[in-house]
Amino acid sequence: MPELPEVEVTRLSFASQISGARILALNMGKPLRWPLGVAPSVLVGQTVLGVRRRGKYLLLDTDRGVLLLHLGMSGSLNFAPTQASAGKHDHMDLVTTQGVLRLHDPRRFGAVVWSESENHEPALKLLGKLGMEPLTDGFVLKLFQQGLKKRAAPIKQVLLAGDVVVGVGNIYASEALFMSGIRPTVKAQKISGPRVAKLHSAIRQVLARAVSQGGSSLKDFVNAQGKTGYFQLEAAVYGRTGLPCRVCETPIKHMVQGQRATFYCPVCQKL
DNA sequence: CCATATACCTGGCAGC
């Protein structure tokens, strides 16, 4: 479910409410992708200073470190005034003086990891190689071009790798490539300057628009308040195999790249 | 250094 927009929408939906809260308890359920790294009781008594996002990770800053949260493929967060009874797939409750932050994650590819700081081991390892943030001024066209120049892999896979630019997941990679008229199979380094500029702007556009619309995944995305996205952002190509391209009516094609589904219009995306 | 395959885990759905 979560690509950058969904993670950002989730962050926005509970950051201000949890900020300033004192942690009363941390209850972990079934194992997630990685262990927390410390005894949950270490968190008790800490104060939540705020919530940031880096790529698809949420960073819950406290006065003594940072709690890294990742939603994996199927995770979602809920922030509620009181602690409801936990369901089968609820694997973390962070109980605070201002509410309970709960992680719901059926597949358990998500993670909750404690790090003493952003520059200490767990955080450094997880965040250290991440690429540019697409929705900040740090996403400089020239740097993006330089990043792509080094890569012989197909552009779709370079986008997903997250070491050049973060936050573009499987849905938005296909969408951004459609918007910029680029074939997903083209080697990243072979894309012309003007095309890279188009892609750069398409990535910003598609992600920013999805954030402003409250998250736009195709399925049941809900923010931490339980509100759904508006789903106004209709996919141009993702999941539309065989359906007419919204621009030229040509049937949308499907292919597999790096064991992931890719969708594109063979006419609108020539190179 | 880079590119690609693999693993993790559960639920939903199409097809029989």
Add this chain to the structure above:
DNA sequence: TGCTGCCAGGTATATG
């Protein structure tokens, strides 16, 4: 209704 096989929004890790 039940079973089987396939698919799913991510990414660290191993392997070439």
